[in-house]
Amino acid sequence: MRILQLIDSLDAGGAERMAVNYANALSETIALSAMVVTRKEGVLKNELSDKVPYLFLQRKKTIDVQSIKALLQFVKKHQIEWIHAHGSSFFIASLLKILYPKIKLVWHDHNGNRVKIKMRENTLLAICSYLFNAVITVNRELQTWAEKNLHSKKIAYLPNFTRNNGKEEKATILQGNPEKRIVCLANLRHPKNHVTLIAAFHATKLAAEGWTLHLVGKDNFDDYSGKVKEIIRQYGLTDSVFILDSKSDVYHILSQASIGVLSSTYEGFPVTLLEYGLSKLAVVASNVGYCPEVITDSEDGFLFNPLNAEQLSGKLLVLAKNEALREKFGDSLYKSVGEKFSQQSVIATYLNLIN
Structure with a gap:
């Protein structure tokens, strides 16, 4: 074909x-x-x-x-x-x-x-x-x-699938303590709900313990982007929350983090969660769209209401304080993604569909 x-x-x-x-x-x-x-x-x-x-x-x-x-x-x-x-x-x-x-x-x-x-x-x-x-x-x-x-x-x-295309330059180095990094891989636009995530991170007071939050995704420098940056300033988090814009070395970035977050108010099928899974990150994701099909709550990650910053902050605190739970979630999601969302099975079904 x-x-x-x-x-x-x-x-x-x-x-x-x-x-x-x-x-x-x-x-x-x-x-x-x-x-x-x-x-x-x-x-x-x-x-x-x-x-x-x-x-x-x-x-x-x-x-x-x-x-x-x-x-x-x-x-x-x-x-x-x-x-x-x-x-x-x-x-x-x-x-x-x-x-x-x-x-x-x-x-x-x-x-x-x-x-x-x-x-x-x-x-x-x-x-x-x-x-x-x-x-x-x-x-x-x-x-x-x-x-x-x-x-x-x-x-x-x-279902979507993910793969490490092996062409990353490994150029991006995240700031902060290597053992205390939270990453959110999502373009800076309305449904990705960054403001709730930043509010939740502020409420945890994890920044005082050396944790950092890294927002990786296209910055359009528009009203939404301006609001996100203003919230960071208002909360006094300019030394703890970093906006990285679009990056091509996604898996290299994820390898430097401990927790992955997706706080969207809606999702189709979140490729980001598959990338978190392949990177063995402990994940906190909103319970919208297909996220609950990828993440089984309390088994291979946490789910939360994306309009509830308090709920998100509680989940982040639990993971930040429990390294063993982070490892358990990361290993479980890695296995689940490999079994349910493999390239081989999706491509085989795809070719059968269009034959």
Whole structure:
């Protein structure tokens, strides 16, 4: 098979990581695995395998004739059979299919909040779905939504998977005590709920004991980012809470931490939790989206209400004070991720779906 992954950017987000993971994993399995990025490159470009043919379209507007022409030429040159469009890239993929009907199109929905979005905001998606040969969703709630609202005959849930692509430069060195670091791997944007996390960390008073909190994710320097930084200043945590922006050496960063936190108010399928698991971190995660399917509360991590800073601070305190529990959670999650969310099983199911 010859499959192309299509994504709008390569910033360090969940959908983007999955596009790279699929491209790299398939490059080891099928005749050709390619990647096309439509609007913006980013740190994840460095993680692409050398085996993956790559094109950046530099798309500037919704209907960009030059970008569509370049995509069509790339598809023909590499004899692509399937386009695997992630997230909002479904539109340019649909335009391509209209121009080149022999291509097959699978759309991958990563938006865990889609079920709460009014249908009129998904009108274009619903229309384009007549062109989809298959739809993949990252959780069963999204699968149910797609079966009700979209027009593809094949709709399936596939869990995300993670892999260490082995191309990290290991450049980032975290500040603080190596045994007392908490990390949150999430872009600085509203649903990631950093303010609650910072409030909870402040309430624990762990900073006075040498613990540090590291926020790793794209900083858009917008109102949300400004609010997060202001909260850090108000709590007097500028020497204990650090914003690192996007980084490509994720596993190197996680290897320097003891606790991983995900405080989102909603999630589709949290790739971050899989990365924490492979890094054997003790995890505290919000009980939203698919997080409870990855984390079994009190067995391989803690779950909490993302709107309850007091609950989160209590979980953080328990883990910070109990090294043996941290090791137990880390080992348990590592084993669970390997058994339930392995690359091999997901890719096998995926190829069976689109065959």
